[in-house]
Amino acid sequence: MRSPLDAPEGDWWSEEVNRRETIWLGITGGWAAVLFGWMAGWTQIGDQNPTGPTERISPERYQEKVTAYKEEAEDAEDGLIPPGEDVFIGAMRYNWDGLPAVLEAGKTYKFHIGSYDVQHGFSIRKGDTLSKQMSLQVLPEYEWVVEMEFDEPGTYHVVCNEFCGVGHRTMHGAFTVRE
Amino acid sequence: MLGLFDNDYDADGFRTCSVTGLNIHRSAENMVKLYGLTSVVALLVGGIFAFFVAMTRWEAIGLVSPNDFYKFTSIHAWNLLIFWMIFMEIAILYVGGPFVLGRKLALENVAKVAYGVMVAGALLVNYAIWTTEQPNQAPLLTSYVPLPSSADFYLGVVVFLVGALVAALPFLATIWKEKREKPDATLPLIAFGAFICSIVAAEAIVGGLITFVPTYFWRIGVIEHLDPAWYRQMYWIVGHGTQQINLLAMITVWYFMTHVVGGAVVASEKVSRTAFILYLFFINMGAAHHLMSDPGVSSAWRVWNTSYAAYGAVIASMIHAFAIPAGLEVGRRARNEGGGTFGWLWSAPWKDPGFSSTILSIIMFGFLGGITGVMMGQMQLNMTWHNTLATPGHFHATVVLGTTLAFMGLLYYVIRLLFGKDWVAKPLATIQPYLYGGAMGLVCLMMMYLGVLYGVPRRHPSVMDIPGTAFDFSAAKPLFAIFGVSAILAIVGGGLFLALALGALFLGDDYEGEAAPTGAGPIVAADGGGGTGETPAETDSAGDDAEAAETAEDDDDGGLAAHAFSMRGTFLLTLVFFVTFVVMYALNWYLLSQLWTIGG
Numbered sequence: 001m002r003s004p005l006d007a008p009e010g011d012w013w014s015e016e017v018n019r020r021e022t023i024w025l026g027i028t029g030g031w032a033a034v035l036f037g038w039m040a041g042w043t044q045i046g047d048q049n050p051t052g053p054t055e056r057i058s059p060e061r062y063q064e065k066v067t068a069y070k071e072e073a074e075d076a077e078d079g080l081i082p083p084g085e086d087v088f089i090g091a092m093r094y095n096w097d098g099l100p101a102v103l104e105a106g107k108t109y110k111f112h113i114g115s116y117d118v119q120h121g122f123s124i125r126k127g128d129t130l131s132k133q134m135s136l137q138v139l140p141e142y143e144w145v146v147e148m149e150f151d152e153p154g155t156y157h158v159v160c161n162e163f164c165g166v167g168h169r170t171m172h173g174a175f176t177v178r179e
Numbered sequence: 180m181l182g183l184f185d186n187d188y189d190a191d192g193f194r195t196c197s198v199t200g201l202n203i204h205r206s207a208e209n210m211v212k213l214y215g216l217t218s219v220v221a222l223l224v225g226g227i228f229a230f231f232v233a234m235t236r237w238e239a240i241g242l243v244s245p246n247d248f249y250k251f252t253s254i255h256a257w258n259l260l261i262f263w264m265i266f267m268e269i270a271i272l273y274v275g276g277p278f279v280l281g282r283k284l285a286l287e288n289v290a291k292v293a294y295g296v297m298v299a300g301a302l303l304v305n306y307a308i309w310t311t312e313q314p315n316q317a318p319l320l321t322s323y324v325p326l327p328s329s330a331d332f333y334l335g336v337v338v339f340l341v342g343a344l345v346a347a348l349p350f351l352a353t354i355w356k357e358k359r360e361k362p363d364a365t366l367p368l369i370a371f372g373a374f375i376c377s378i379v380a381a382e383a384i385v386g387g388l389i390t391f392v393p394t395y396f397w398r399i400g401v402i403e404h405l406d407p408a409w410y411r412q413m414y415w416i417v418g419h420g421t422q423q424i425n426l427l428a429m430i431t432v433w434y435f436m437t438h439v440v441g442g443a444v445v446a447s448e449k450v451s452r453t454a455f456i457l458y459l460f461f462i463n464m465g466a467a468h469h470l471m472s473d474p475g476v477s478s479a480w481r482v483w484n485t486s487y488a489a490y491g492a493v494i495a496s497m498i499h500a501f502a503i504p505a506g507l508e509v510g511r512r513a514r515n516e517g518g519g520t521f522g523w524l525w526s527a528p529w530k531d532p533g534f535s536s537t538i539l540s541i542i543m544f545g546f547l548g549g550i551t552g553v554m555m556g557q558m559q560l561n562m563t564w565h566n567t568l569a570t571p572g573h574f575h576a577t578v579v580l581g582t583t584l585a586f587m588g589l590l591y592y593v594i595r596l597l598f599g600k601d602w603v604a605k606p607l608a609t610i611q612p613y614l615y616g617g618a619m620g621l622v623c624l625m626m627m628y629l630g631v632l633y634g635v636p637r638r639h640p641s642v643m644d645i646p647g648t649a650f651d652f653s654a655a656k657p658l659f660a661i662f663g664v665s666a667i668l669a670i671v672g673g674g675l676f677l678a679l680a681l682g683a684l685f686l687g688d689d690y691e692g693e694a695a696p697t698g699a700g701p702i703v704a705a706d707g708g709g710g711t712g713e714t715p716a717e718t719d720s721a722g723d724d725a726e727a728a729e730t731a732e733d734d735d736d737g738g739l740a741a742h743a744f745s746m747r748g749t750f751l752l753t754l755v756f757f758v759t760f761v762v763m764y765a766l767n768w769y770l771l772s773q774l775w776t777i778g779g
Contacts (some may be wrong), residue, residue, distance in 0.1 A: 001444045001445075001509070001510070001513055001740065001741045001763045002444055002445045002448065002741070003367075003438060003444060003445070004367060004368035004369045004434045004435065004438050004443075004444075004445050004506075005199065005200075005201065005279055005367050005368075005369055005435075005438065006367055007364050007365050007367050008365050008367075008368075008445075008448050009365075012365065012448040012449065013448075013449050015447065015448065015449065015742065016446065016739060016740065016742045017447045017449065017742055018446065018505070018741070018742040018743075018744075018748045020503060020505075020747065020749070020750040021446060021447060021450060021502070021742075021746060023750070024497075024500065024501045024750065024753055025450070026496075027497075027757060028493075028494045028497040029494060029496060031757070031760070032490035032493055032494050032496075035486070035490060035493070035553065035557070035764075036486040036490060038557075038768070039482060039485070039486065039557045039558055039559065040482055040486065042559050043478065043482065043558075043559075045776075046559060046772070047772070047776045047777070048559050048562065048604050048771050048772065048774050048776070048777045048778065049478070049558070049559055049777060049778030050471065050472050050478075050558065050559065050561070050562050050777065050778055051478040051778040052475045052778060054475065083640075103476070108776070113474075117230075117325075118325055118326040119323045119326065119407055120324075120325070121565070121566045121636070123566065123567075123634065123636060125634040127650065130466055130633045130634050130652070130655075130774075131632045131633065131634070131770065131773075132773060132774055133563065133567075133633075133634030134562040134563055134565075134774055134777065135472060135562060135563075135565040135566050135567065136472050136562065136565075137411075137472050137473045137474065137565070137566075138474075139407045139408055139411075139473070139474055139475060140325065140407055141406065141407060141408075142407075142408060142474045142475055143474075144474030145204060146777065146778055147776070147777070147778060148775060148776060148777050149775060149776040150775045150776075151775060151776075152775070157648075157650045159636055159645070160321070160636075161566040161567065161636035161638070161639075162219070162566055162635065163249065163316075163319055163321075163323075163326070163564075163638040163640075164244065164326065165316055165326065165537065166246050166249070166313075166316070168638070168639070169245055169640055169641055169642075169645065169646070170645065170646040170647055172645050172647060172650060173649045174648075174650070179551055
């Protein structure tokens with residue numbers, strides 16, 4: 001029996017390990033395999049994955065793309081109705097360009113997210129069920145295309161949750177999902 | 180200085196600690212005191228700012244303006260996450276090296292210079308944050324490019340990091356000298372843990388320099404452009420890497436304190452050291468989990484880095500989660516301190532704040548900090564945690580409940596054994612870890628609930644009133660109230676620690692080290708039951724607890740191998756931990772599966 005302050009002598013590597021400690025080692029190894037397997041498996045069978053193609057793009061060019069999209073979109077009372085499956089959102093201090101928008105339930109949209117200035121956080125929650133929420137990081141110089149499909153109609157609120165300057169707390173947007 | 184640096188040393192500058200039996204040289208002891216005291220100053224500054232931050236987020240109080248909130252949060256973060264921790268960790272390296280090996284601190288003057296550089300860097304960072312003016316923004320901990328902070332801030336960070344890197348050299352030189360003299364000897368487990376900690380620290384700090392030197396040049400206009408995705412990836416080498424220094428230092432302190440105060444022994448040298456080696460190779464990749472919801476890295480990169488690598492470290496942490504209580508269980512069983520399944524635990528010195536801080540740190544780090552860290556490190560689950568208040572909930576559980584509590588426990592003994600002063604107001608000292616740990620535990624839980632269940636964002640001075648919209652988070656008010664009251668109690672608990680520490684240093688009686696730590700029975704000199712027990716027991720009596728315990732009664736001098744003692748109490752406790760882990764994992768995935776379809 002040995003103190004952690006003393007240098008172990010002799011062949012300490014070959015000393016027996018307690019049976020319960022050995023079982024615990026097995027549990028930890030098995031659990032790590034489950035953690036990896038589940039995460040990797042969810043990319044194949046799961047419906048929620050923060051994945052999609054990313055492109056390098058200058059903030060100016062991205063802003064032009066969002067502007068072109070806005071001109072093409074139908075301007076309804078509650079916001080922009082996207083002309084096709086693409087939804088463009090430009091994060092800027094302290095506003096979400098392209099929001100508010102009106103989307104159809106059950107339709108798959110390609111959300112293009114990017115920034116005109118600094119880093120932002122694209123954080124969506126359902127207005128009446130706050131626990132339904134998720135966040136994606138928004139970087140200038142990167143256009144990230146992430147597909148989303150909403151089944152439940154309602155208002156979805158977007159707040160910025162990456163510090164972007166003193167007006168950060170005011171950066172809010174929303175979109176409506178209709179039947 | 181105020182008598183704090185006087186101890187009686189022999190002609191060679193050594194003295195023997197009456198409690199641990201360590202041979203301590205003046206050169207190492209003075210540096211440990213210097214770095215340790217400085218870390219406590221950072222704890223005081225950061226703690227004061229914690230009050231303002233918490234009382235702003237609890238909007239029923241709403242203490243400071245939105246502008247000031249970011250500045251106050253930045254000062255809180257840098258002083259507690261960086262300066263309190265790293266000054267303390269340098270002290271821990273000097274304990275783990277020179278103290279444990281019974282050597283002088285090599286290159287003592289280098290340690291002094293490094294100290295000066297670190298202090299200069301820390302002061303410059305604080306000054307730069309405090310004087311932030313537009314267009315600069317408060318850096319918070321991350322100072323994400325291209326949001327500009329004061330150029331002095333980046334410079335201060337570089338200076339501090341250089342100082343910290345240099346401060347590790349005397350430790351490494353001490354280890355080098357030891358190995359030159361005794362090339363075949365194995366380092367004691369504590370020294371080994373400290374050594375691995377120093378390597379992880381060096382990796383983190385070099386990563387920090389690679390990040391902050393170019394960022395400084397970018398801020399002063401020498402470099403025109405920095406890629407924000409590059410910055411994030413490089414920044415987190417130091418941003419998370421420093422937290423991994425905390426982890427390794429904390430675990431080394433756990434081994435040290437459970438031994439010194441509770442009489443723990445090493446359950447298995449092979450297993451514990453293998454766990455440290457796993458950290459060495461794998462824990463640096465834990466930083467990848469900050470990029471799980473980022474556009475700049477591919478999903479293959481994300482899954483790979485949070486699986487093969489991070490789980491190497493997760494396994495290591497789970498090994499320590501067994502090995503440390505098992506060492507305590509075996510050590511106490513061997514001295515006949517409590518039979519049955521948990522008698523060794525009931526009989527432990529729970530009134531001793533050094534012991535209770537350590538045990539609370541182990542339990543709360545595991546249940547609240549460790550489990551949640553793994554959740555966030557799953558690529559998909561990360562979407563529900565990323566940048567919500569749950570993220571600070573997680574890292575307050577690791578860094579406050581885990582590291583800060585462990586360091587407080589260590590400091591209780593630094594006061595006794597290095598400064599030679601006994602604690603004052605002992606009933607208050609007994610209460611302090613429970614008050615601080617309990618209240619802080621609630622704070623962390625509330626932050627996690629607010630983040631995951633209500634989606635409340637971090638880094639917001641107000642979410643009950645968002646200008647320009649009717650939308651707000653007022654549904655979360657009741658949880659914020661619990662958060663706010665708990666935060667006040669936690670800050671009272673932290674303040675109590677500082678008052679007790681200063682009270683002991685300046686008003687405490689001399690501590691002779693003769694009395695046993697409160698409630699620890701006959702263990703005074705925690706020599707771990709002798710170091711001569713290399714002969715394994717003849718039979719594998721691990722399953723036969725009664726026999727092992729009986730044998731132990733006859734042989735308290737280490738004649739029996741640690742593995743022969745029952746670890747059934749520890750095994751049951753770790754099973755409870757494992758079941759909690761599985762349940763939390765399943766709940767988080769259930770919550771995620773309720774979301775709309777995301778990703779192709």
